Amino acid sequence: MKRLVILGAGTAGTMMANLMVKKLPKHEWELVIVDQNRTHYYQPGFLFLPFDIYQPEDVIKPINDFLPKRVKRIVAGIDRVEPKSNQVLLENGELITYDLLVIATGCNIAPEEVNGMMSDKWYKEVFDFYTYDGACALRKKLQTWEGGKLVIHITEMPIKCPVAPLEFAFLADAFFTEKGMRDKVDITFVTPLSGAFTKPVASKQLTYLLKEKNIKIVADFAIERVDSDNRKIHDYGGQEVDYDLLVTVPTNMGDPMVARSGFGNDLNYVPTDKCTLQSKVADNIFVIGDATDLPASKAGAVAHFEAEVMVENMMHFIEGKPMRFEFDGHSNCFIETGHGKALLIDFNYTHEPVEGSFPLGGFGPLKLLKETRMNHMGKLAFRWVYWNMLLKGVPIPFVPATMSHAGKDFSAIECD
Amino acid sequence: MTTTLAGKEVNVNAEGYMTDLNQWTKEIALEIAQQEEVTLNEKSWQVITWIQEQFKNEDALTIRKVGKSGVTDIKEFYELFPNGPLKKASKIAGIPKPVSCI
Ligand SMILES: Cc1cc2nc3c(=O)[nH]c(=O)nc-3n(C[C@H](O)[C@H](O)[C@H](O)COP(=O)(O)OP(=O)(O)OC[C@H]3O[C@@H](n4cnc5c(N)ncnc54)[C@H](O)[C@@H]3O)c2cc1C
Numbered sequence: 001m002k003r004l005v006i007l008g009a010g011t012a013g014t015m016m017a018n019l020m021v022k023k024l025p026k027h028e029w030e031l032v033i034v035d036q037n038r039t040h041y042y043q044p045g046f047l048f049l050p051f052d053i054y055q056p057e058d059v060i061k062p063i064n065d066f067l068p069k070r071v072k073r074i075v076a077g078i079d080r081v082e083p084k085s086n087q088v089l090l091e092n093g094e095l096i097t098y099d100l101l102v103i104a105t106g107c108n109i110a111p112e113e114v115n116g117m118m119s120d121k122w123y124k125e126v127f128d129f130y131t132y133d134g135a136c137a138l139r140k141k142l143q144t145w146e147g148g149k150l151v152i153h154i155t156e157m158p159i160k161c162p163v164a165p166l167e168f169a170f171l172a173d174a175f176f177t178e179k180g181m182r183d184k185v186d187i188t189f190v191t192p193l194s195g196a197f198t199k200p201v202a203s204k205q206l207t208y209l210l211k212e213k214n215i216k217i218v219a220d221f222a223i224e225r226v227d228s229d230n231r232k233i234h235d236y237g238g239q240e241v242d243y244d245l246l247v248t249v250p251t252n253m254g255d256p257m258v259a260r261s262g263f264g265n266d267l268n269y270v271p272t273d274k275c276t277l278q279s280k281v282a283d284n285i286f287v288i289g290d291a292t293d294l295p296a297s298k299a300g301a302v303a304h305f306e307a308e309v310m311v312e313n314m315m316h317f318i319e320g321k322p323m324r325f326e327f328d329g330h331s332n333c334f335i336e337t338g339h340g341k342a343l344l345i346d347f348n349y350t351h352e353p354v355e356g357s358f359p360l361g362g363f364g365p366l367k368l369l370k371e372t373r374m375n376h377m378g379k380l381a382f383r384w385v386y387w388n389m390l391l392k393g394v395p396i397p398f399v400p401a402t403m404s405h406a407g408k409d410f411s412a413i414e415c416d
Numbered sequence: 417m418t419t420t421l422a423g424k425e426v427n428v429n430a431e432g433y434m435t436d437l438n439q440w441t442k443e444i445a446l447e448i449a450q451q452e453e454v455t456l457n458e459k460s461w462q463v464i465t466w467i468q469e470q471f472k473n474e475d476a477l478t479i480r481k482v483g484k485s486g487v488t489d490i491k492e493f494y495e496l497f498p499n500g501p502l503k504k505a506s507k508i509a510g511i512p513k514p515v516s517c518i
Contacts, residue, residue: 156478156479156480192479194500194503220499220500222479222494224490224491236491236494237498237501266481266484267480295476
């Protein structure tokens with residue numbers, strides 16, 4: 001009997017378990033999945049929690065509900081992978097051997113990377129919304145906050161769902177407007193990038209929206225420290241920004257398990273072939289989702305595209321054939337802009353987000369890079385798609401792994 | 417496209433970043449530095465050499481990496497190349513503008 005071990009039962013790990021169960025014959029392969037949690041968090045919902053658009057129960061479900069019966073569940077912390085002996089060591093001392101390994105341990109915030117970020121003001125005046133605890137704490141804060149300087153801040157790239165901080169700014173604008181206190185809140189968006197977004201074409205569009213919503217932007221801000229006593233953030237270049245309420249996205253890092261295994265990069269991401277998704281650590285280790293060092297967005301939708309490619313490549317690997325299927329870095333995401341509207345962007349390793357329309361079965365066409373109500377409905381529908389299709393590895397109609405050029409205006413793009 | 421730097425014709429992109437490191441010389445670096453209003457000292461040259469090595473090894477450049485390079489720290493890097501050190505240092509070193517990621 002051979003064994004496939006999947007590390008992490010988040011978005012990507014759960015998807016892989018569902019897909020591989022269908023591919024690997026029962027009498028030949030055993031499937032094992034390891035995660036420290038019993039709860040699956042719908043992380044895209046963390047954006048909506050602080051504004052009472054979602055309730056905590058909307059974003060949590062038992063991990064077990066999404067795993068096929070044949071897959072053996074182990075609830076334990078992973079200490080490290082030992083690629084030379086094809087073994088995984090668990091924190092409880094147990095050893096599991098594997099023939100094939102999938103690393104899907106994601107990434108998490110590391111606020112301790114910035115001086116002063118973790119102080120006695122953490123979750124009092126300084127918050128993150130990238131964790132369940134952070135989003136819930138911020139929700140409570142916003143219910144009674146009387147206004148002042150709200151600073152939304154990105155520490156350093158890469159972060160998962162790179163548009164989430166911008167969406168947070170847009171939703172905050174809408175939230176305070178609806179509460180009738182927008183005039184009491186001064187919103188500033190602080191980023192280490194030179195503009196609102198990493199991709200120039202989208203950045204132009206998004207900068208316009210910020211202006212329209214009266215949100216100030218401070219760019220090229222490389223944070224040095226948080227002075228939580230005087231409520232200021234300082235950058236290495238000498239800039240400083242005052243806040244009353246700081247909503248920051250701390251440095252994102254791969255799980256320390258990767259560092260303990262001795263193969264992570266400086267942010268604990270696993271070196272991965274950007275086309276085949278095979279790790280550069282060992283041939284029988286594949287990596288998916290936020291745990292990789294790929295130059296693609298860290299997003300659930302991307303993990304979904306990766307899974308399609310990776311399943312085929314893993315089957316080729318098992319059969320001793322060369323790997324054929326290539327991932328092109330395809331990403332798409334809705335950008336919630338507040339007041340019931342959203343944008344949709346679609347891009348890959350080499351193509352910038354473009355204008356046009358995006359075909360989504362029974363739903364579209366959704367307008368790319370244009371603020372519409374339909375896109376907002378798409379974003380909310382994503383939760384249903386996530387729980388009912390994405391995690392279970394059900395193909396999402398009309399959304400192929402590689403980027404479709406149909407219906408898009410490519411004249412606006414520059415390829416490098 | 418091409419432009420003339422230090423009397424030589426070199427390939428650059430629309431933003432003025434060199435696209436062929438083989439064409440780079442110290443004289444060119446000095447001219448770009450002047451355009452960017454950066455004065456180079458001995459330390460700056462060490463940083464430039466280190467940056468070029470990263471590029472040759474295909475290692476993506478980040479502020480964090482510079483901080484851990486052993487050549488300089490982030491604070492000093494900002495003093496050496498004020499206002500957007502990563503972009504300026506890359507331009508002077510003759511490598512493409514760092515894409516901080518997606
Ligand atoms: C605020 C926010 C908004 C987002 N919005 C969107 C969006 O609109 N669209 C979109 O597509 N994506 C969005 N994302 C990103 C998306 O949630 C992630 O990209 C996706 O969940 C990544 O899946 P993953 O499986 O790689 O990691 P995860 O889902 O994070 O799973 C990792 C799993 O590994 C486990 N694990 C890690 N280390 C260990 C260890 N040592 N021992 C045991 N278990 C371990 C963890 O417990 C976890 O269950 C958003 C994320 C955030 C935070």
